[in-house]
Amino acid sequence: MIKFLFKRILEFIPVLIIISFIVFSLVFVAGNPVALMLPEDASQEDIERLTVALGLDQPFIVQYGKYMLGLIQGDFGRSFRYNTDALPLVLERLPATLELAAASMVIAIIIAIPLGVWSATRKNTSMDLLATGGAVIGKAMPNFWLGIMLILLFSVTLGWFPVSGRGTMAHLVLPAITLGTGIAAEMTRLIRSSMVEILSQDYVRTAKSKGLRDFFVVYKHAFRNSLIPVVTITALQTSTLVGGALITETVFSWPGLGQLLIQAVNTRDMAIVQASVFIIAILVILMNLLADIIYRILDPRIKYS
Amino acid sequence: MAVLNVEDLHTYFKTEHGIVPSVNGVSFEVKEGETLAIVGESGSGKSVTSLSIMGLIDAPGKVEKGSILFEGSDLTKIGKKEYRKLRGNEIAMIFQEPLTSLNPLFTIGNQLSESIKLHQKVDKKTARVKSVEMLRHVGIPRAEKVFNSYPHTLSGGMRQRVMIAMALSCNPKLLIADEPTTALDVTIQAQILELMKKLAKEHSTAILLITHDLGVVAEMADKVVVMYAGQVVEYTDVYTLFSNPKHPYTKGLLNSTPKFHEIEEELESIKGTVPTPTNMPKGCKFNPRCPFAMDVCTMNEPALNETSYDHKVRCWLYEEKEAVI
Numbered sequence: 175m176i177k178f179l180f181k182r183i184l185e186f187i188p189v190l191i192i193i194s195f196i197v198f199s200l201v202f203v204a205g206n207p208v209a210l211m212l213p214e215d216a217s218q219e220d221i222e223r224l225t226v227a228l229g230l231d232q233p234f235i236v237q238y239g240k241y242m243l244g245l246i247q248g249d250f251g252r253s254f255r256y257n258t259d260a261l262p263l264v265l266e267r268l269p270a271t272l273e274l275a276a277a278s279m280v281i282a283i284i285i286a287i288p289l290g291v292w293s294a295t296r297k298n299t300s301m302d303l304l305a306t307g308g309a310v311i312g313k314a315m316p317n318f319w320l321g322i323m324l325i326l327l328f329s330v331t332l333g334w335f336p337v338s339g340r341g342t343m344a345h346l347v348l349p350a351i352t353l354g355t356g357i358a359a360e361m362t363r364l365i366r367s368s369m370v371e372i373l374s375q376d377y378v379r380t381a382k383s384k385g386l387r388d389f390f391v392v393y394k395h396a397f398r399n400s401l402i403p404v405v406t407i408t409a410l411q412t413s414t415l416v417g418g419a420l421i422t423e424t425v426f427s428w429p430g431l432g433q434l435l436i437q438a439v440n441t442r443d444m445a446i447v448q449a450s451v452f453i454i455a456i457l458v459i460l461m462n463l464l465a466d467i468i469y470r471i472l473d474p475r476i477k478y479s
Numbered sequence: 480m481a482v483l484n485v486e487d488l489h490t491y492f493k494t495e496h497g498i499v500p501s502v503n504g505v506s507f508e509v510k511e512g513e514t515l516a517i518v519g520e521s522g523s524g525k526s527v528t529s530l531s532i533m534g535l536i537d538a539p540g541k542v543e544k545g546s547i548l549f550e551g552s553d554l555t556k557i558g559k560k561e562y563r564k565l566r567g568n569e570i571a572m573i574f575q576e577p578l579t580s581l582n583p584l585f586t587i588g589n590q591l592s593e594s595i596k597l598h599q600k601v602d603k604k605t606a607r608v609k610s611v612e613m614l615r616h617v618g619i620p621r622a623e624k625v626f627n628s629y630p631h632t633l634s635g636g637m638r639q640r641v642m643i644a645m646a647l648s649c650n651p652k653l654l655i656a657d658e659p660t661t662a663l664d665v666t667i668q669a670q671i672l673e674l675m676k677k678l679a680k681e682h683s684t685a686i687l688l689i690t691h692d693l694g695v696v697a698e699m700a701d702k703v704v705v706m707y708a709g710q711v712v713e714y715t716d717v718y719t720l721f722s723n724p725k726h727p728y729t730k731g732l733l734n735s736t737p738k739f740h741e742i743e744e745e746l747e748s749i750k751g752t753v754p755t756p757t758n759m760p761k762g763c764k765f766n767p768r769c770p771f772a773m774d775v776c777t778m779n780e781p782a783l784n785e786t787s788y789d790h791k792v793r794c795w796l797y798e799e800k801e802a803v804i
Contacts, residue, residue, distance in 0.1 A: 376579040382535055383574075384594040384645070385566035395582050474629045475583055 178470075182463055186456075193455045194245060197448050198238050206230060207442035211254050241448075250452070251445035255438070260445035264431060264453055270340055271419055271430035274353060277346050278415075281354030282361055289358075290365025294400075295392060297370055306366065312359030317418050321352040321425035338427035349426040353418050357411070364407055368400035375399070402469050409465030412458045481508040481548075482652050482685040483532070488545035490524075490531045499756035501527040501540070503709035506783075507702075509653065512683035516690055516700035516717075518732065522753045524709040525689045529655045532687070533572055534562045550652065568598040571646035575658035577638035581630040587614075588626035591645050598649045613644040617674060636667035643674060650682050657689040672698055693736045697721065705729050708754055708764040711783055715790040725792040727769045763795065771796055 208224045225231050229240065244251060250260040293305040328348060329337040335348050372378065373396050381395040420432035427433065431450055438446035470476050490502040502524045509515045517525045531542050534554060547554040549570065554562065574580045582590060591613065592606035601609070607626070614622035617640040630638055639659065646654055656675065660668040676699060679686050688699055696703055696717065703720045705713040705728065713726040724730045731749035751768040754760055760767050766776040775795050783793040 376574060376576050377582040379535060380574060380580045380642075380645075381582070383533055383566055383572045385563045385568055385597060386593070387563065395585075398584050399582070473584060475631050 179463075179467075182466065186459055189459060190452075190455065194242065194448075194452065195238070197451045198241055199234075201442075201444045201447055202234055202237070204442060207254065207444060210442050245452075250449035253438075253443050253446050255441050255443045255446075260449040263446060264434065264449045267429065267431045267434045268453065270428060271423070271432060273340075273346065274349055274422065274428060274430060275415055275419055277350035278352075278354035278357060278418075281350055282357035285354075285358040286361035286365055290362045291369055291392060291397060293362070293366045294369030294373060295388075302366075305362065309359040309362040309366075312355050313363070315355065317352055317356065317421045318425050320355060321348070321422055324348045324352060325425075340429055349422050349428050352425070353415070353422045356418060357408075357415060360411065361404065361408060364404050365400060368403050369396060372396045372400040398472060402473055405465050405468050405472070409461045412461040416454050416457065481510050482550060483509040483687065484546075484548040485528075485532065486546045486548065488528065488531060488547065489543045490527050490536055491541060491543045493539040493541075494757075496757045501709055501756065502531060504545070505704075505706070505709075505711050506545075507704050507711065507714060509685045509687055509702075511652070511685055512679070513701045514679070514686040514688055514699050515702045515704065516688040516696045517704045517706055518690060518693065518696055519706035520691060520753050522708075522755075523706040525691075525706050526657055528706070529572070529657050529687065529689050532655060533566060533570065564598075567594045567646075567651075568649045569651055570653045570655065571649070571651040572655040572657065573639070573642050573646050573659045575661050577635050577642055577662060580642055581638055583630055586627055586629055587633070587641055591626070591641065591648065594645060595648050609648065610644075613648050614641070617641070617644040617647075617678070618670075619644070635663055636671065639663060639667075639671055640674070643671070643678070647678055647682075647684070651684060653685045653687065654679065655687045655689070658691070659688075660695060661690070661692070668695075675699070693732060705732070708759065709756070710764065710793065711791070712765065712793045713791065714783070719790055723790075725786060725790070725797060726765075726794050727771050727796070728765050731768075763793075 206225060208221050208228070208230065212220055212224065222231075229237065232240075241251070248261065250264075252258065253260050253263055256263055289305050289309075293302045296302045325337055325348065328334045335344050336342075339345055369392075373392075375396075378391060378396050381391045386395075416432070419430065420436060422428065423430045423432035424436055431453065434446060435450040435454075437443075438450065485508070486506050488502055488505045489500065492499040492501055505524070505528055507515060507517075517528060519525050527536070527540070530536050532547055532549075532554065536542060542555050545555070549565065554565075581587070588607065588610055591610040592603070595601060595606040595609050596603065599606075599609075611622045611626050614625055619625050619637060619640055625633065625637070625641075630641075633641065639662075643659075654675075659675065660671050663671060672695065675686065678684070686699070688695070690696060700717045702716050703714070704711050705720075705726065707728050713720070713724070713729045720729065721733070724733055728749070731747070734747040735749060737746055749768055754764060754767070760777070762778045763769070763772075763776040763781055766772045769776065773795060779795075781793050781795045781798055783791050784798060785791050786797045
């Protein structure tokens with residue numbers, strides 16, 4: 175187990191180097207941010223002076239080299255806008271995003287597991303069609319639209335929950351539902367199709383032939399088997415979750431990483447964009463590692479090698 | 480007394496192409512300690528018959544008609560809960576594929592003690608002791624170790640032994656074995672059959688053996704039911720079947736089995752294939768493949784008649800002879 179983890183963590187290094195290169199290139203191509211940093215009436219001279227001062231006049235490879243040198247020391251550069259180091263700023267926003275992501279995952283799991291299993295055990299009945307249809311609608315609804323509709327109904331009209339911001343549990347409810355709905359829908363469909371396949375397996379018939387109650391046949395013998403593909407695919411979708419979080423945070427003014435990142439993109443605050451994307455990439459990689467560990471726990475046939 | 484008495488069983492499947500009568504009026508009985516073999520090609524309805532007895536026919540399939548008397552009570556009329564009490568306890572089943580019939584995510588011990596705990600209402604410790612004992616009983620070496628291992632670490636033959644241990648753990652009155660040796664290689668086949676025979680004898684368990692292998696029938700069975708296209712075409716004891724087969728289909732099956740002393744001859748086969756349920760021929764269902772087919776065979780379906788003592792055949796050849804005599 176420790177050897178396996180060590181090997182996987184070593185594999186992170188090339189992935190992170192490639193990500194740093196892509197992120198840096200994208201920001202580089204986006205153009206010189208100096209114009210946005212100075213007042214509109216700044217002279218050409220001022221612009222050039224600042225460009226040189228920030229080292230933005232140097233060739234790509236030199237800039238990237240400096241950037242990488244900084245990265246190795248944990249220095250992601252300084253935010254132009256906040257005039258502080260980028261990394262602490264990003265890390266400060268991370269807990270809010272993690273809180274939102276975790277809450278929406280919990281909502282998704284609470285909805286998807288019973289609904290997916292229920293739907294699979296009633297395959298092709300009208301109830302199954304209803305659940306599958308609901309999942310398609312849930313998946314098709316864009317996050318920003320659902321968020322706005324929820325605000326309209328529960329905050330503006332009914333006044334049950336705050337419109338935006340973070341602080342109490344009540345603040346968390348609507349953003350978590352907004353972000354959780356899409357994930358729940360996708361998970362429901364996954365669990366359903368996986369369960370349908372597993373329920374026709376020979377060992378499920380064996381379990382039935384032992385005289386076990388349906389509940390045990392379904393939840394002990396079938397469900398755990400059906401989770402293996404679900405865990406893998408859900409982990410692969412972490413990036414979708416992050417994408418959804420960006421939009422949801424903006425809709426609800428949730429002070430998370432997503433909101434910071436979107437603002438940084440708008441103001442071309444390069445250091446923050448780079449640091450945020452880097453942190454998000456690490457999160458995605460960690461989720462995949464977690465999935466790897468989980469399905470190794472679920473399935474004794476997979477060996478640590 | 481008969482442990483199992485199946486009477487005029489009809490199991491139908493509702494499909495997009497209409498109703499498929501997979502089992503169409505099957506009757507037979509199995510006495511205590513007796514082994515009855517059901518023989519037939521794939522698609523003849525043998526497995527559906529066994530699953531009907533287990534009550535494991537899932538939608539869109541359904542037992543439409545007939546009765547399944549197990550120790551006097553009709554299984555087609557009892558409730559779900561009562562059925563569960565019988566399953567794995569009084570009636571147990573071994574399946575064809577030992578490789579896929581065990582859950583890959585649980586240890587052998589977990590799966591074996593599961594039914595012991597359920598039906599014998601014992602605690603975990605006792606169930607463990609009984610399970611290990613059962614594993615030893617079916618000839619598994621290092622039973623303690625196997626108890627804690629996962630199915631994928633065992634060979635096919637070992638897994639089938641585990642399945643047998645599981646099926647016999649509650650001393651069932653009836654054991655249904657659906658092609659128990661088909662997936663195993665020949666030497667292991669003989670061992671498994673021997674084991675089943677031995678254990679069944681110890682507790683005078685009745686066995687319903689589903690197979691397409693006449694070698695297995697000769698080895699194991701007391702009585703034989705030959706099935707074709709969802710119906711019984713011949714029903715007699717094993718000696719009569721091999722010495723005096725009557726139905727052309729049975730004869731065909733016997734001729735298509737390799738024999739030692741005729742090793743140089745070309746193996747015969749029954750021409751054609753089993754008709755699909757949606758495309759059943761009129762009259763006798765075997766008539767398109769039958770070398771003796773007559774006009775009457777294509778028009779009317781023969782009944783299952785007792786042509787001699789304890790020998791039933793569904794064929795016009797014998798109906799006519801009977802009628803003449």
